[in-house]
Amino acid sequence: MTSNGNSLPIEKLEIRVQEPELVHPAEPVEHQVYYLSNLDQNIAVPMQTVWFFNGQEDKKDQDPAAVLKEALRKLLVHMFFLAGRIGLSPDYRLQIEFEDQGLVFVEAVAEKHCIAEFGDVSRPAPFMKQLVYEPPPSENILGSPPTFVQVTKFKCGGFALGLNNNHCTLDGLAAHEFICSWGKLARGLEITHSFSIDRSMLKPRSPLQPEFSHEEFYDLEDLSTTEDSFFSINPVHGSFEVNPRDMDALKKSILDEGEGVSKVTTFEALTAFTWRVRMNSLNLTPAQKTRVFFSVDVRKKLSPPLPEHFMGNGIVLTFATTTVGELCEKPLSFAVKLVQDAIAFVTDKYVRSAIDHFEATRARPALVASFVVTSWLRLPFHEADFGWGPAVAMSPASLPDQGVVLFISSGKDRKSATVILGLPTSSAMDKFGVELNKAHVN
Structure with missing residues (x-):
């Protein structure tokens, strides 16, 4: 990397x-x-x-x-x-x-x-x-x-x-x-x-039937100190590229570890990897609970599925959670399994419950001691063509908030992945780089 x-x-x-x-x-x-x-x-x-x-x-x-x-x-x-x-x-x-x-x-x-x-x-x-x-x-x-x-x-x-x-x-x-x-x-x-x-097919049910606890709407206790906190006024940003060879090596190491993981996608591997390295860089107490949010496309998970060419938000937020100690001390495949389980948890029942839960509470996702992964890896935005040929590049116009990590495709044939993130201090970003090297993804 x-x-x-x-x-x-x-x-x-x-x-x-x-x-x-x-x-x-x-x-x-x-x-x-x-x-x-x-x-x-x-x-x-x-x-x-x-x-x-x-x-x-x-x-x-x-x-x-x-x-x-x-x-x-x-x-x-x-x-x-x-x-x-x-x-x-x-x-x-x-x-x-x-x-x-x-x-x-x-x-x-x-x-x-x-x-x-x-x-x-x-x-x-x-x-x-x-x-x-x-x-x-x-x-x-x-x-x-x-x-x-x-x-x-x-x-x-x-x-x-x-x-x-x-x-x-x-x-x-x-x-x-x-x-x-x-x-x-x-x-x-x-x-x-x-x-x-x-x-209208995404309207809440009547009567409302929230079936899950939806812990994504509840804050985790923040045990960080003022020196090693999750947030700051002026975060430091960095970007890191993972080429196809690096990604294959990362996936192989995850599969070799076992831990109930028999296959792994690029998104799952990158999310678990970034989650652990990010937490390691913040010097947090092992008892701190940590949570990573990410969206799941529910177009085909709903029953019946959303129509083809649905022009709206067909995504729902899900999350994986553990303690910093478990995340950093256990094999990376442990974190991958948490991410995979969170994805599998998103079913028609879960989505309908989330819709009903919001209708009853109007709650917003709680981001204390948490961060959000936004992935554009599967979005071929470069295919846009207005008659001048396909786009030579596409980019977000600004760096992500420090509570957000962005994955975008990059490199030749867009087969590499670039990870863009913000951290509270330059020392945390430096340590992030050190943790990457320790992971032997080079």
């Missing part, structure tokens, strides 16, 4: 941003209140991502912003809720109030810069925040658009697409389909299937 650093040389761009405009569906759509499920309610946070596209000789006379805007108008006929506004129902639930207010679209020009000068743009860097439009700050999200789009053109003919989308509207799989469908329309192709945007 190798360190990649945490920033690129360019901190800030010279960029000219035009006034935002509103993009409306190409055809009339009935005004309505659009239902958001309980799987949407808990993740109403902005997701900011950037795609980079190289210039093409045969496209030098075409304006990418105009092409993307026209294709977006056509796509919004099917996904009109992205052009609405976030509202609150009488029973205090988030919803989308669609009166064709329009999706916010911004054009920008960075005429002194070329994509090639940015180096590796597959990882977040400070300048990327300028490629994503952010509205003026407000006290809450009510009344705000769920989606903002920025297209930034460079002097080389390439451009960047910055998407600032509230997670309550789309999960990763749905966002991938949104981007790829948008690209099809931009290339003059037709969408040959219908999108499933109705989320």
